Amino acid sequence: MTKLYVGNMPYSYNDDALKQLFAAYGDVVATVIIDRMTGRSKGFGFVEVSEEMAANAIAEMNGKDLEGRALVVNEARPMTDRPRTGFGGGSRGGFGGDRGGDRGGDRRGGAGGSGGFRNRY
Structure with missing residues (x-):
């Protein structure tokens, strides 16, 4: 198949x-x-x-x-051939990743401010 x-x-x-x-x-x-x-x-x-x-x-x-x-x-x-999308760890630029701690990134799975924006696509 x-x-x-x-x-x-x-x-x-x-x-x-x-x-x-x-x-x-x-x-x-x-x-x-x-x-x-x-x-x-x-x-x-x-x-x-x-x-x-x-x-x-x-x-x-x-x-x-x-x-x-x-x-x-x-x-x-x-799935391994494509980059993962959505919420997740790692640095993604913007307010996400390691720099997102003071903007709620740690509480939102490390996605920070960029997670909600990326999920709309």
């Missing part, structure tokens, strides 16, 4: 809708990523398809218009 990233999905989509969208590519496993705070879709998810069908799915579904949104479909990359 090959895992595909599916981005720019309509926020109304759930696991079943995503699975139906890719049903033409065989037996698929679909997972829509849900925001823990709101319970709504984050607008992206993952679909597992057979290795034989992965290239077809990417070629045919990438850029497909879905409720006015152009889908982004490509092979998923392992």
